[in-house]
Amino acid sequence: MSARDRDGDTTRLHVVTGKGGTGKTTVAASLALALAAGGGTVLLVEVEGRQGIARLFGIRPLPYEERPIADAPGGGRVCALAADAESALLEYLELFYGMRRAGQVLTRFGAVDFATTIAPGMRDVLLTGKATEAVRRRAGERRRGGRDAGGGRPVYDAVVMDAPPTGRIAQFLNVNAEVAGLARAGPVRNHADTVMATLRSAQTAVHFVTVLEEMPVQETVDGIGEIRAAGLNVGSVLVNMVHPGFFDEPVLEDAAEGAVDTGALVRGLKAAGLADAEHTARGLAAEMGGHAQRARAEAGIRARLDGVDRPRLELPLLDRGVGPDELRVLAEHLGEQGL
Ligand SMILES: Nc1ncnc2c1ncn2[C@@H]1O[C@H](COP(=O)(O)OP(=O)(O)O)[C@@H](O)[C@H]1O
Ligand SMILES: [Mg+2]
Structure with a gap:
């Protein structure tokens, strides 16, 4: 175990990555349900704009707004949010500068597209910023930049991010390096520092989803190396779609x-x-x-x-499509393996 890796009990931001198609979205949703079991409130965040979570739970497309989508055993609750960079930027401008109207004007003139296309680092920091803000948010606090106002308990016991695939995850999370070229000082720099502090803390773990095939396993091994090199914590390896042994x-x-x-x-x-x-x-x-x-x-x-050298959890290949009921089955498997 590298000095930076941490075991589960302190983790509050679970970043789920893996090769495309290995079941990132499925596993992230199951993980959220498993973490909510027993009465917790968990936020499941999607950042790739694919509405995969809505499809999986069989609900209407998610807006840029946190809302309950499923109950978990023992009074738990999973909320979900589909985060996109443009909405995150508008929210950011409003929170930090009270500039929502101005932001809307910018959008109308295409300036937001401009900002996010020109500077992918800006796009990523807005998305990771949204997830880390949810981790830090406390009950009763005025949400100015999501700063910890002390006082109330955290609004979410855990936040699970259905993150970009292994090939892009290290860059996506290494907000500091990305923003370094954009802003050396000022509010964007400060925002990136706040985001990075949470990402690098013991509160964040990056989990890798794989299947038992050559390429996804290779990407997992490589991805773990990259995440560690970026000074981030590796969580568990989640082996999905394991064939039953007869x-x-x-x-x-x-x-x-x-x-x-x-x-x-x-x-x-x-x-x-x-x-x-x-x-x-x-x-x-x-x-x-x-x-x-x-x-x-x-x-x-x-x-x-x-x-x-990280914990390995296995999830069975289900012989039917995955919907809300199957997610609960997978969540139970995670729970049984001492998630
Ligand atoms: N454990 C499983 N058993 C059976 N099918 C699965 C399992 N996990 C995922 N799938 C299916 O595999 C496909 C890809 O899963 P998805 O979660 O969308 O992957 P990703 O987000 O990595 O692209 C989906 O059709 C999903 O229903
Ligand atoms: Mg997906």
Whole structure:
């Protein structure tokens, strides 16, 4: 464990990254539900503008506004927010300068697009700024720049960010480096410093979602190195879509070598009263061989993850699409693994 990595109990901002398609959005949503279980209030933030969260929960597209979207066992609650850079900039101008109207005028003239296209660093700091502000926000505080006004308890027990993919995550979170070229002093610089302080603190952990395939695992290993190099904390590795294991090790080994006891299969199928047992047995034996070979390949890939000294949690491949009910199943798996 690197000096900067921290274990879960202090974490309040969970950044979920991973190779595209490995289940970032699914896992982020399950994580939010798992963290809310037992009575917590958790904010799930989307920053890529894809409305993946709304689709997953089967609700209407989310606005730039925090709203409850799901209950968790034990009185917990998950709220969600779809953050986009333009709305975040308008809010920023209003909070810091009381300039909402002016901001709207800027938008109308396309100046906001200008700012966010010209300076990707600005775009990122606005999005990470929104998530870190939610982490710091306390009940009863006047939201001026989200500064900690002391007093009340945190509004959110945890914030989960469905973040950009592994290829972009280090740059996305390394707000300091990005803004350094934009502003050496002044409010943007100060804002970036505040955001970075939260991102670098023990309150933030970056989790990596992967599946047991070559490329996503390689991106995970590389991504962990980049996150550490940026001085950020790595959380857990979340292995998603793990195939169920149907057979014990010796049977698997034989099957992978093409040595399936077809005679036993035929006898079993006949005993079960199936017609054409021979044909079915051959088909089953071929499937077993394929399954066993995949299991062997996965074991090799899993072994590469053994070199990663962070907690590893596994989520099963569900054989139906993922909707709200399946998210709860996945959240329970996370809870059982001592999330
Ligand atoms: N554990 C799982 N079992 C079955 N399907 C899954 C699982 N996790 C994700 N999926 C499916 O995989 C696809 C990609 O998931 P998604 O969360 O959108 O990935 P990402 O956000 O990384 O692009 C979706 O169709 C989703 O329903
Ligand atoms: Mg997604």
